[in-house]
Amino acid sequence: MRYPRWSAPLLIGVLVAAGAPAGLAAQGNLSQVVDDWEGRYEVARDNYQAAYQEWEYYESRWEQLMEEFGRAQTEEDERRTTDILAQLQELSRERDRAEGTLRIRKEEWHDASEGLISALEARIELQVQQMERSPVGSNPDVLAVYNLYSDRLQEVESETDTELGPRRELELPPMPDMQVQPDDTRSEIGFKIRSLRNRIAVLEDLSSELDGKIAQLENRQRWERTRDDFNAGLRGFDDVVVPVTPRSGTTTAVGDTTAVDLELAPLETRIARLTGLRDSVLERIEQLEEKVEDFQREAERRP
Amino acid sequence: MRTRRLLPLIAVCVCVATPAEGTGQIRLRDFVITEGASLEGYLGNFSAITVPQIDSTERAVAGVGEFRVRGILGLMARETQSVDVAFDGGIRQFATGGFQLRNYAPREHSGSLETTYQRRIRRVGSLTANAGARLRSISDRPPMPLYLAPGYDRYTAGMSYLHRGIFDLGVEGEVADYAAPKVLPALDLLDRSSVVVTAGVRKIYRSPAELDRDDYWGLRAFSSYSYHSYPQQGQGSPRIDHAVGAGATFEGRWERLSLEFTLEGTRSRSTSRRVEYNAARLNGQADWILGQSTQVGLRGTLARKRFIQPGQDALVPGEEADNASMLYAELTRHLGDRVSGAFRFGWQKVETNISGAYYTRFGGSFFLRVRPWN
Numbered sequence: 001m002r003y004p005r006w007s008a009p010l011l012i013g014v015l016v017a018a019g020a021p022a023g024l025a026a027q028g029n030l031s032q033v034v035d036d037w038e039g040r041y042e043v044a045r046d047n048y049q050a051a052y053q054e055w056e057y058y059e060s061r062w063e064q065l066m067e068e069f070g071r072a073q074t075e076e077d078e079r080r081t082t083d084i085l086a087q088l089q090e091l092s093r094e095r096d097r098a099e100g101t102l103r104i105r106k107e108e109w110h111d112a113s114e115g116l117i118s119a120l121e122a123r124i125e126l127q128v129q130q131m132e133r134s135p136v137g138s139n140p141d142v143l144a145v146y147n148l149y150s151d152r153l154q155e156v157e158s159e160t161d162t163e164l165g166p167r168r169e170l171e172l173p174p175m176p177d178m179q180v181q182p183d184d185t186r187s188e189i190g191f192k193i194r195s196l197r198n199r200i201a202v203l204e205d206l207s208s209e210l211d212g213k214i215a216q217l218e219n220r221q222r223w224e225r226t227r228d229d230f231n232a233g234l235r236g237f238d239d240v241v242v243p244v245t246p247r248s249g250t251t252t253a254v255g256d257t258t259a260v261d262l263e264l265a266p267l268e269t270r271i272a273r274l275t276g277l278r279d280s281v282l283e284r285i286e287q288l289e290e291k292v293e294d295f296q297r298e299a300e301r302r303p
Numbered sequence: 304m305r306t307r308r309l310l311p312l313i314a315v316c317v318c319v320a321t322p323a324e325g326t327g328q329i330r331l332r333d334f335v336i337t338e339g340a341s342l343e344g345y346l347g348n349f350s351a352i353t354v355p356q357i358d359s360t361e362r363a364v365a366g367v368g369e370f371r372v373r374g375i376l377g378l379m380a381r382e383t384q385s386v387d388v389a390f391d392g393g394i395r396q397f398a399t400g401g402f403q404l405r406n407y408a409p410r411e412h413s414g415s416l417e418t419t420y421q422r423r424i425r426r427v428g429s430l431t432a433n434a435g436a437r438l439r440s441i442s443d444r445p446p447m448p449l450y451l452a453p454g455y456d457r458y459t460a461g462m463s464y465l466h467r468g469i470f471d472l473g474v475e476g477e478v479a480d481y482a483a484p485k486v487l488p489a490l491d492l493l494d495r496s497s498v499v500v501t502a503g504v505r506k507i508y509r510s511p512a513e514l515d516r517d518d519y520w521g522l523r524a525f526s527s528y529s530y531h532s533y534p535q536q537g538q539g540s541p542r543i544d545h546a547v548g549a550g551a552t553f554e555g556r557w558e559r560l561s562l563e564f565t566l567e568g569t570r571s572r573s574t575s576r577r578v579e580y581n582a583a584r585l586n587g588q589a590d591w592i593l594g595q596s597t598q599v600g601l602r603g604t605l606a607r608k609r610f611i612q613p614g615q616d617a618l619v620p621g622e623e624a625d626n627a628s629m630l631y632a633e634l635t636r637h638l639g640d641r642v643s644g645a646f647r648f649g650w651q652k653v654e655t656n657i658s659g660a661y662y663t664r665f666g667g668s669f670f671l672r673v674r675p676w677n
Contacts, residue, residue, distance in 0.1 A: 238451075
């Protein structure tokens with residue numbers, strides 16, 4: 001049985017609300033939630049590592065072919081050069097696909113690690129509650145369980161920090177430093193053109209992804225604004241002020257969602273950032289397309 | 304008179320604008336113009352100390368037109384700190400019918416300005432300071448059963464701190480002056496100074512998926528202490544209330560649904576035993592997105608109050624009612640990126656325990672909202 005992500009905090013909430021009389025039962029359920037997330041974490045990590053190995057294979061093969069290509073050019077072995085170019089062209093598609101898969105698997109591992117960390121934190125919190133209720137030293141098993149989950153939490157945090165690093169924002173890939181050399185043949189220029197087109201395809205995918213994210217955030221912003229309009233409309237002329245009691249202490253410390261998640265920037269900031277990035281991506285696509293046209297003109301002049 | 308009342312508001316503007324001037328980052332974050340028309344009905348035999356006009360009718364109707372402008376000006380937006388000024392101002396005109404004496408034409412003006420400074424301390428907490436002013440005036444205020452809140456000048460200032468997104472502590476002070484005209488001295492009874500201290504603990508759960516980071520749900524338990532001083536009430540010594548409250552809020556936001564419920568209980572004790580009470584309030588709000596361009600919102604409130612003094616049979620200024628029930632529903636249709644239309648239905652009933660007196664307000668409205676610089 002798989003437990004949804006929210007089941008751990010829900011159990012905690014129920015436990016606290018009930019004054020924790022059923023602590024042991026909840027501990028069992030929460031341990032199962034942790035186990036379930038452990039399973040997902042293991043699967044996501046294995047998938048990432050498999051994707052990494054595949055990408056690593058194509059990457060090392062690419063570097064190997066590039067070296068061979070350089071040697072063939074030095075030795076002026078035209079047949080070998082053409083042969084390697086064909087292999088590079090074939091490999092280029094597989095390498096891009098493996099890179100895309102690796103990115104997706106990385107996100108999935110990030111998601112699973114956050115779920116597991118959340119479940120472990122909830123389980124540790126419950127254990128702390130139990131320790132606080134028990135006299136010091138009365139039950140060494142309680143401390144052992146606490147240490148077990150704490151150690152696992154540290155292990156997961158360390159593993160994901162080391163292997164994944166922080167979640168990366170979408171970013172503009174660097175402009176490829178690719179020029180037509182005076183001694184490039186038509187087929188070599190053709191290879192460079194195909195390489196540039198691959199970059200354009202990657203950027204077009206990124207642009208589509210950004211469009212989707214921007215649309216989602218803009219919908220969210222419109223929704224939030226409509227809700228604010230409704231609330232402001234009721235408050236504006238005191239329609240909901242009635243002569244019952246004076247205002248009481250229901251004010252929250254801070255009222256917007258940005259404050260709830262300290263690391264999450266406001267919607268409009270994120271929309272502006274993504275829109276700026278999308279514009280840069282579109283500009284980069286235009287630059288690459290111009291470069292492709294230049295290369296094509298140059299290739300036509302070569303033997 | 305109006306100029307004198309506006310001076311503090313202008314002072315607040317100047318104070319908040321001065322430090323932001325040098326940043327060169329002033330930006331209009333939101334700006335919305337609202338025009339609305341409503342048809343409302345009022346029933347009941349309620350009496351309020353601050354509504355001295357009497358009319359024997361228990362049924363009245365009104366056509367209402369309104370115009371409002373609301374927005375948020377971002378004066379500073381840096382990575383860890385921001386200064387925003389929220390402004391809201393409007394005018395509303397009623398044309399009433401059904402009163403025995405004459406038909407009234409109340410006109411309301413309201414305006415508010417609130418400055419919020421927020422500083423995020425990375426991975427530790429968030430500090431918020433705010434100062435605000437709200438002015439409201441009403442001319443030709445009608446008798447019951449058309450209850451319209453009286454005019455006032457209200458100033459607030461507060462500070463709060465949210466630690467690690469879990470613990471919060473806040474304090475807010477408020478001064479409310481009802482600026483009673485000579486013909487209506489009873490309004491001065493509502494003048495109030497308050498200090499509210501709130502402490503809460505919350506747990507928010509977010510989706511780990513990057514695209515769903517705005518989805519979350521959470522629980523917040525809070526308690527509060529409120530000090531209310533009414534200098535114009537009490538014979539010899541002013542009325543001072545000390546209230547403690549406790550409650551919980553559930554809040555959740557998902558891709559197409561938003562929910563928020565708050566249940567709160569209050570125990571208010573006073574220098575005047577006559578006005579001591581226990582109260583409870585349940586607030587709920589829900590918003591759904593229906594399809595691409597349609598959104599439905601619901602707001603509801605149930606408030607209950609019981610004076611602890613047995614046989615309490617005298618009205619308390621501004622707190623004449625014991626129970627209130629309110630329900631508002633709004634259907635919004637987006638007519639493009641910048642324009643939306645909304646239909647609203649509202650109903651509220653406010654009543655007393657001692658005599659069964661009540662008033663009911665219900666009606667439908669249409670609003671056109673424009674964001675010219677969306």
